Amino acid sequence: MQIKLENVSHTYMPGTPFETRALIDINLTIEQGEYLAIIGQTGSGKSTLVQHLNGLLKPTSGRILIDGKEVDKTAYREIRRRVGLIFQFPEQQLFAETVFEDVAFGPKNLGLPEAEVRRRVENAMLLVGLDPQELGDRSPFTLSGGQMRRIAMAGVLAMEPEVLILDEPAAGLDPRGKKEILDQIDRLHREEGLTVVLVSHSMEDVASRAKHLLVLVDGRQKMYGTPAEVFRDGQELAEMGLGLPQMCLLMHKLRAAGKDVPTDIFTVEDARDAILKMLGVPQT
Numbered sequence: 001m002q003i004k005l006e007n008v009s010h011t012y013m014p015g016t017p018f019e020t021r022a023l024i025d026i027n028l029t030i031e032q033g034e035y036l037a038i039i040g041q042t043g044s045g046k047s048t049l050v051q052h053l054n055g056l057l058k059p060t061s062g063r064i065l066i067d068g069k070e071v072d073k074t075a076y077r078e079i080r081r082r083v084g085l086i087f088q089f090p091e092q093q094l095f096a097e098t099v100f101e102d103v104a105f106g107p108k109n110l111g112l113p114e115a116e117v118r119r120r121v122e123n124a125m126l127l128v129g130l131d132p133q134e135l136g137d138r139s140p141f142t143l144s145g146g147q148m149r150r151i152a153m154a155g156v157l158a159m160e161p162e163v164l165i166l167d168e169p170a171a172g173l174d175p176r177g178k179k180e181i182l183d184q185i186d187r188l189h190r191e192e193g194l195t196v197v198l199v200s201h202s203m204e205d206v207a208s209r210a211k212h213l214l215v216l217v218d219g220r221q222k223m224y225g226t227p228a229e230v231f232r233d234g235q236e237l238a239e240m241g242l243g244l245p246q247m248c249l250l251m252h253k254l255r256a257a258g259k260d261v262p263t264d265i266f267t268v269e270d271a272r273d274a275i276l277k278m279l280g281v282p283q284t
Contacts (some may be wrong), residue, residue, distance in 0.1 A: 001195065002032060004030075006064075008052060008062035008063070009060050035189050035198070036211070040217060042201065053163070054083035054084070054163075066079060082162045084161035086167065088168040089172060091149050093152060096140070098139060103125060123157075127157055129150065144177075153169075163197065164196050166198050168200060185209075186209055198210065203244060203248075248265055251265045
């Protein structure tokens, strides 16, 4: 599934004193199997943009194409089935008495047979690392914050989307819960072939995970490229109010001090290896 945006702009409350231009002339192509991270400060237009990708918002101007065909009002139901969107703090949207009923809500509304609903629920829970036999009959509100977030993810995955959009999926979680959620998203992309669009303001979360980064500033597309390309110029990012990932920043400082090290380093392990190589220490 390919999603293409051509000169997409969005204005909230046009023609009123509260008119706000949230997106301005966005051009973007998301290919099947992509892992795209959209980064920027609060108010940069990240959430507005992703709500266009599954039809929750419609462009004020410009157009959106799915697999080369322009989206019209008759296509939105199908798009919402194929493109799953998980909002920030999705656990706040849980409502059913049991985990099973919550995850089953979407498939049931598709009118699927009971056996197919059960298959989808159990498969979706397993995909996010939850045991349907152990947790299916429990209240979602008795579980940990990380488990509740994964239940909310399972509810979207039970619709069997081709594209998974996540708006700040690790927000509010402790470091362990944050890593578990992000690792789970990585696995869904890698093993299930899902196209992933991840919204984040954290450079650390996306640098070593995403294939491409889109940088938004005040609703405008300022940068697009691989992590190595986007994080090549720390000064340019600083002018946008953004920073480099810590390990990348360390490499930039070593390079500025005259050390022969690469700057496209995003993990502690890769930084360790680069520094040992610089020092001439043999690695096993």
